[in-house]
Amino acid sequence: MAFSQGFTPHPKISYASAAPTGVASEAEYLEIGLREPVDPEQLRLALDAALSPGLDVLDAVVASGASLPDRIEASRWRIELPQVDPDVLAKAVAVFSAAEEVLVERMTKQGRRTFDARAAVIGIDVIAAPTTPSEDPDVPCAILELVVRQVTPSVRPDDVLSGFRVVAGLEPPVAPKVIRLAQGTLTAQGAIVDPLDADRDGATIGGR
């Protein structure tokens, strides 16, 4: 691992659009600077061995070309809303989608900020849920999938949920479960492409 110069050297590591605390993720990306070239698969195994169960390093490639933040244009999120009726959610989504702009507030490191949660949302679907996740099958659970463009300030799933409260008064009775499913570059069709694809050899493209 390479270190920055200076009095207190820091390891060279940078995270691109890390998921907020309390949010699950299947797709986090980071860049690491190394002192010398190593085989990416060996690196992956070594990092994976040192990390906690549940924190799995799935792939490593040698970076070339555009930096990681430039390759992350959007995220796909899945939000599970236990004890929320899917029909109620669908109505809120319809109002939200029809709006030009939905202003929400959040505390950031710079203090309380107001911003638009609507424009960055480029895909929003209520999933019919035959597979009620984890909990009691008798309790309804609405499920939402979102594709959100990477903007500044970032629009997070909780901002979209705040938007539902603003436009439709939707107030989830229990804490929602949020999972980031994917992030990467955005195709013209609105699909998300793995940001590491650009650095993979042809054989492994789409291998995940």
Next chain:
Amino acid sequence: MSVPSTTPRPVAANSVWPRLEPLLPQVTKPIQYVGGELGAVVKEWDTATVRWALMYPDAYEVGLPNQGVQILYEVLNELPDTLAERTYAVWPDLEKLMRAHGVPQFTVDAHRPVRDFDVFGVSFATELGYTNLLAAIDLAGIPLLAADRTDADPVIVAGGHAAFNPEPIADFVDAAVLGDGEEAVLEITGIVREWKAEGCPGGRDELLLRLARTESVYVPRFYDVDYLPDGRIQRVVPNRADVPFRVHKRTTMDLDAWPYPKKPLVPLAETVHERYAVEIFRGCTRGCRFCQAGMITRPVRERSITTVGQMVQQGLEFSGFHEVGLLSLSSADHSEIGDMCSGLAEQYQGTNVSLSLPSTRVDAFNIDLAQELSRNGRRTGLTFAPEGGSERIRKVINKMVSKDDLIRTVVTAYTNGWRQVKLYFMCGLPTETDADVLEIAEMAHEVIRAGRAATGSKDIRCTVSIGGFVPKPHTPFQWAAMERPEVIDHRLKLLKQAINADRSLGRAIGYRYHDGEPSLIEGLLSRGDRRVGAVIRRVWENGGRFDGWSEHFSYQRWVDAAAEVLPAFGVDLDWYTTRERDELEVLPWDHLDSGLDKDWLWQDWQDALSEYEQDDCRWTPCFDCGVCPAMDTEIQIGPTGRKLLPLTPVNGLKLSTGAQQ
């Protein structure tokens, strides 16, 4: 290239994780409750016969780096039929949610309820963790009072330095272990294993009796305390046959045979120390009269230079830490410290590894060592601890440092490039007057003046840091009266004024101190008897938690609780704190044997009052403190004459950790 897949986190059958997880987004720093650190061990519940939950009763960020818990965790988990998991104090935000949702105190390793374990071991470095003990017991669903527990509850064992007087928590713990834990936990494990194999004959009572018979596990329920009409203790006696009159401390000899931690825990959350710490020796015979650690950990037992070298190499390789702490009570006193520091500095030159030595000795040698350790370019801070401001008070506390020594040492540090040093003192020492404390200001002024003269620069600073003196059991000051908080606070204010009386010098001097109030409560708890348990309980009932944290500690809560419950016993807060004891008074911990001869301690107390100093038996003949003959131990020191060899650089990536199961 193979396609790896995500491994779902294994969830143990008795795990509270499914109920805990939804609560975590609502609390601060949820990662501290998640576990899964490098070095953590999760075993199948059913493969283990003896199951330990180990607790450091403070927040995760303080508790995780604790050496004692890490060592015992590793020692226990190396046994094939034993499992050990860790638990820490949960912050009030999570405690509230856990109560609301019926989630019990859990381990961070496999999130199992603490109540499911056989033994619940709690390590007390300080008495201020007592309210957190009560919070954890209650949150675990275990009856608060040891007397109310059944075979369904774990045996609660206290350890750590505070366990040398566990009387204030005697109602809440089932047992206490004095001294080194490595062999003690193995012996306890053996007793539990055997008792379970026999089908748990006699239940909990029989198990405790078997533990008590070792003569090194104290089981408070087997002892009755009688009081005199004036409130003093008349006697402490066993209340059943074949329980020893005195319980003796454990001493682990030959530290080279116990090279732990081998696989230090590497936290995901931020903690107070992120380093590989290795004890280079245990025990200290400098004889500072206020220092309980020095008194109760005798004799001095060194770890050899080669074992230290090997531990550092393996510990760093396992953990990836960039900092190494060479710990002990007075690290510069190791017989091979020079070769150790230069050898390690050589081995890690040109890497990102920095080495640190908690430096308490006030002499130029210490600066040589610090120079050696900063070869990598990173200067660690220098702290010198004269402890007392005046020559007189330093004789009282047996800290043999002259003012000239100190000035010379600090000036050497400045001329060697250090810009800042820290000076540590105590306030509230026995016989102390305002004048003793005010001399700290003169000393600091002189340090700055001499430093400026020697370096020709105004760019030098020192920080004066003041701790409150708390008399501790098993020290010559166990009989001493504490000073009242108002007097301490007034002295600290006078000192501040004296430091700033010269504006130019004062600007170069930082000043840090603690108020007198928390020390008084620590004094109540450290020298308390069983009656103090009622105060702890009342404080806990009134919301007391995390008493070691100034933002959580409430002096008033303790004063009120003491005023409510102590008068029924005919005593009060002052009786425990500001009252001097006489020679013949039975002290609450007299039946607990630290090896120190009580007559020797009393003589040393008298020597303190007459300002007579005591040498260190590491270099001078034995002065009969009593520990070695009583415990059948001896001083174990080098030099071994061996050196650290240059390391062969390890190339390549480390792939297997072997710790996660």
